[in-house]
Amino acid sequence: xxxxxxxxxxxxxxxxxxxxxxxxxxxxxxxxxxxxxxxxxxxxxxxxxxxxxxxxxxxxxxxxxxxxxxxxxxxxxxxxxxxxxxxxxxxxxxxxxxxxxxxxxxxxxxxxxxxxxxxxxxxxxxxxxxxxxxxxxxxxxxxxxxxxxxxxxxxxxxxxxxxxxxxxxxxxxxxxxxxxxxxxxxxxxxxxxxxxxxxxxxxxxxxxxxxxxxxxxxxxxxxxxxxxxxxxxxxxxxxxxxxxxxxxxxxxxxxxxxxxxxxxxxxxxxxxxx
Ligand SMILES: Cc1cc2nc3c(=O)[nH]c(=O)nc-3n(C[C@H](O)[C@H](O)[C@H](O)COP(=O)(O)OP(=O)(O)OC[C@H]3O[C@@H](n4cnc5c(N)ncnc54)[C@H](O)[C@@H]3O)c2cc1C
Ligand code: FES
Numbered sequence: 001x002x003x004x005x006x007x008x009x010x011x012x013x014x015x016x017x018x019x020x021x022x023x024x025x026x027x028x029x030x031x032x033x034x035x036x037x038x039x040x041x042x043x044x045x046x047x048x049x050x051x052x053x054x055x056x057x058x059x060x061x062x063x064x065x066x067x068x069x070x071x072x073x074x075x076x077x078x079x080x081x082x083x084x085x086x087x088x089x090x091x092x093x094x095x096x097x098x099x100x101x102x103x104x105x106x107x108x109x110x111x112x113x114x115x116x117x118x119x120x121x122x123x124x125x126x127x128x129x130x131x132x133x134x135x136x137x138x139x140x141x142x143x144x145x146x147x148x149x150x151x152x153x154x155x156x157x158x159x160x161x162x163x164x165x166x167x168x169x170x171x172x173x174x175x176x177x178x179x180x181x182x183x184x185x186x187x188x189x190x191x192x193x194x195x196x197x198x199x200x201x202x203x204x205x206x207x208x209x210x211x212x213x214x215x216x217x218x219x220x221x222x223x224x225x226x227x228x229x230x231x232x233x234x235x236x237x238x239x240x241x242x243x244x245x246x247x248x249x250x251x252x253x254x255x256x257x258x259x260x261x262x263x264x265x266x267x268x269x270x271x272x273x274x
Pocket of ligand 2: 237238239240241242243244245246247248249254255256257
């Protein structure tokens with residue numbers, strides 16, 4: 001039986017210094033969600049929208065989400081302040097099948113706000129650090145100022161927890177000392193050129209706008225990663241999140257229920273999915 005009642009939550013903190021604000025929500029009851037799953041966040045009297053988990057607090061009462069102001073509901077959320085109440089329904093969708101990939105290397109490719117769900121995945125990978133191989137994160141943003149979680153990611157790279165490279169679409173010059181990281185001007189696919197990694201042992205996860213997930217998974221396959229080990233998250237207009245409203249149906253598949261995470265092997269069989 002599906003529970004349609006949202007979990008009450010209070011906005012505990014809003015980091016407005018991030019171009020897409022980072023919200024901490026304190027939940028009335030704990031939420032168990034796997035990386036790649038999503039929740040429906042409701043603003044009372046306005047509506048709801050799907051949002052990925054950017055990270056969780058240790059007791060699962062703290063849910064963190066990085067949210068872009070896109071339209072009606074996200075604009076209403078941006079007008080709210082600490083102490084205001086929202087609701088969270090979920091989790092929905094399948095998430096990344098982490099347990100299947102013990103011992104593997106991970107290559108994460110993020111574009112723009114796609115870093116939000118991949119940060120959730122990264123957090124889960126770091127929690128099982130001794131059971132996996134190398135982690136590589138390639139992250140492309142429009143401009144240097146729009147890179148999200150930059151300091152946090154650089155600290156992790158400095159501590160040797162992951163190999164990190166940034167790309168920005170526009171910049172007259174690269175604005176930071178790039179000793180530890182590769183920084184390129186161009187699309188995130190630039191970072192795949194001459195990348196040192198072992199495709200036969202790698203699991204890849206791609207998250208970003210349609211322009212990213214329409215080409216990067218095939219590019220990764222051409223580098224030798226098996227299609228069943230290349231994952232991409234699809235973004236669709238979702239309403240109910242549970243296979244009831246048909247808003248998300250693509251190639252006869254309920255993206256909210258069967259996805260939003262799919263392997264390239266599955267995507268190749270889904271007409272017009274990417
Ligand atoms: C699984 C999933 C996870 C998501 N995670 C996040 C997240 O972590 N952070 C975040 O900021 N956003 C996320 N989104 C996107 C977010 O749900 C949408 O931007 C949502 O529509 C915002 O609601 P709104 O009422 O503010 O905007 P709306 O009024 O619904 O829409 C604003 C504009 O965006 C367009 N639009 C809305 N949704 C889509 C879509 N799916 N595809 C193409 N165009 C669309 C509309 O046509 C309109 O022009 C996620 C979406 C999905 C499906
Ligand atoms: S969002 Fe309603 S069926 Fe998928």
